[in-house]
Amino acid sequence: MSNHFTKKRFMMIALGLCASAALSGCGENRGGTPETAPAVRVISEITTEVTTEPTTLPPEEGLDYLVLVNRDNRLPENWETFLELEKAVTGAGADCQVETQTLKHFKKLQRHFQKKGVEIVLSSTYRSVQDQQAVLDDYTARRGAEFARKYVGIPGYSEHQTGLAVDVWLIKDGEWIATNEAMLQAEDLFGPIHEALADYGFILRYPKGKEAVTGYAYEPWHFRYVGEDAAKEIYEKDQTLEEYLADRNGGRVPGAPSVDYGSSDLYTKEEMDGAIIALKEQFMRTGGCRLTRIRYAGDDKCGEDALAQINASDAERAYTQCIAFLTDFYTDGTAAPPLEANTDYTDRLWRLARRGNGSWEIVTDGFDVDGER
Numbered sequence: 001m002s003n004h005f006t007k008k009r010f011m012m013i014a015l016g017l018c019a020s021a022a023l024s025g026c027g028e029n030r031g032g033t034p035e036t037a038p039a040v041r042v043i044s045e046i047t048t049e050v051t052t053e054p055t056t057l058p059p060e061e062g063l064d065y066l067v068l069v070n071r072d073n074r075l076p077e078n079w080e081t082f083l084e085l086e087k088a089v090t091g092a093g094a095d096c097q098v099e100t101q102t103l104k105h106f107k108k109l110q111r112h113f114q115k116k117g118v119e120i121v122l123s124s125t126y127r128s129v130q131d132q133q134a135v136l137d138d139y140t141a142r143r144g145a146e147f148a149r150k151y152v153g154i155p156g157y158s159e160h161q162t163g164l165a166v167d168v169w170l171i172k173d174g175e176w177i178a179t180n181e182a183m184l185q186a187e188d189l190f191g192p193i194h195e196a197l198a199d200y201g202f203i204l205r206y207p208k209g210k211e212a213v214t215g216y217a218y219e220p221w222h223f224r225y226v227g228e229d230a231a232k233e234i235y236e237k238d239q240t241l242e243e244y245l246a247d248r249n250g251g252r253v254p255g256a257p258s259v260d261y262g263s264s265d266l267y268t269k270e271e272m273d274g275a276i277i278a279l280k281e282q283f284m285r286t287g288g289c290r291l292t293r294i295r296y297a298g299d300d301k302c303g304e305d306a307l308a309q310i311n312a313s314d315a316e317r318a319y320t321q322c323i324a325f326l327t328d329f330y331t332d333g334t335a336a337p338p339l340e341a342n343t344d345y346t347d348r349l350w351r352l353a354r355r356g357n358g359s360w361e362i363v364t365d366g367f368d369v370d371g372e373r
């Protein structure tokens with residue numbers, strides 16, 4: 001076992017990370033070369049009242065350290081006017097940037113564990129929306145739109161864009177714990193770090209067992225700075241940022257649409273969640289509109305007849321399953337055709353289909369005003 005970190009070894013680590021993290025919450029930010037199977041991703045099940053206003057307000061007096069950026073909440077538009085970034089260096093020696101307070105507290109966390117013989121080093125930190133857009137554009141040009149949509153994160157919806165999130169690698173006795181697989185197995189090393197995070201104002205953003213709330217698989221390496229008070233409360237109550245903010249928002253997770261799964265003999269909730277993610281991603285990619293309500297359209301719109309109808313209009317595709325949802329959403333002033341600006345849309349029908357266990361594709365676009373209702 002060598003204590004010397006070689007460039008070649010880093011390249012291997014970096015490539016492995018890019019590949020395995022591309023579809024994780026962090027991967028949205030990295031845009032690496034995704035060749036591995038998608039991480040498990042589920043969405044939150046929200047059955048409370050619909051909120052019709054974005055509740056993640058832009059910061060008015062300085063930076064909002066409790067900002068919520070997830071599949072339902074875009075980075076506030078004027079975020080970067082308040083964001084103060086500081087230069088840092090990743091464990092691999094590359095320049096990176098982190099929000100000032102976040103970096104200050106991260107360094108304290110780092111020093112604390114250094115004394116215990118564990119090095120916590122940065123792997124991925126801040127990335128601007130423009131950087132993310134550039135990655136998406138590059139993938140679109142090289143691999144086509146379908147590939148890009150599937151594997152590259154959508155600009156505006158990654159927590160890394162806040163500057164308050166850091167991904168880490170660990171080094172113990174000269175051994176790098178730097179691939180997602182290795183980090184997922186390093187519970188003995190990550191456990192004490194996770195327990196100490198709140199003392200430094202950080203939370204483990206995507207904890208195990210909270211996948212349905214955060215919308216992301218467990219990521220032991222992704223820490224989010226929220227400030228000490230919030231971090232301690234979140235840790236003590238075994239919450240996520242979503243749950244902490246819901247407590248302060250009348251029980252509703254800010255920005256999350258309500259989901260009505262109805263009753264179905266065809267699909268379980270978990271199966272519906274998979275399709276709902278594809279639907280939500282369509283909203284993420286479409287600027288200027290906010291999803292407020294999702295309802296399962298019913299088994300009669302998802303059975304053999306519906307599938308035959310879809311396959312008849314596109315025989316080549318040979319879909320094996322289809323599902324349909326009705327959505328309510330509204331647009332702001334930036335909505336582009338076919339959507340109208342500042343308009344409420346209700347009961348817009350979306351149909352999705354897939355082949356085998358492949359990914360869900362949208363076959364009826366609910367944004368299309370001439371589409372089926």
Ligand SMILES: [Zn+2]
Pocket residue numbers: 025026027124160165166167221222223
């Ligand atoms: Zn991350």
